[in-house]
Amino acid sequence: MPRPHGFTYEQRGDGSVVLTHQGRAxxxxxxxxxxxxxxxxxxxxxxxxxxxxxxxxxxxxxxxxRNHPRNQGGRTGRR
Incomplete structure (x- = not known):
């Protein structure tokens, strides 16, 4: 399992914490x-x-x- 990366946090003066991932809130x-x-x-x-x-x-x-053949449409569900 790949490790998460790109997260940062900023503690604000009012006590709140803003979390960002790759620069986006x-x-x-x-x-x-x-x-x-x-x-x-x-x-x-x-x-x-x-x-x-x-x-x-x-x-x-x-x-x-998503790219697996069974997930490419066609019939849904198992029989």
Whole structure:
């Protein structure tokens, strides 16, 4: 499974945290959620933590699955 990358965060003066992925806004955390996020970032893998909190984490196999012959249309469902 590929490791997530390209995530950054910025802590603002009002206590909020802005999460970005490859330069684009991915989420804003405020209050207790921001505090919990910052504590988790300090104790773990920062890229993985940010990927989980934004919900932007992908496993890398979506393109392969989309291009698989069974997913190219035709009949749907299993018989």
């Amino acid at each position: 991915a989420g804003v955390l405020r209050g207790g959620r921001a505090e919990k996020f910052l504590a988790e970032v300090e104790s773990g893998d920062t890229q993985l933590v940010m990927a989980r909190w934004t919900g932007a984490y992908r496993f890398g196999n979506e393109r392969q699955a």
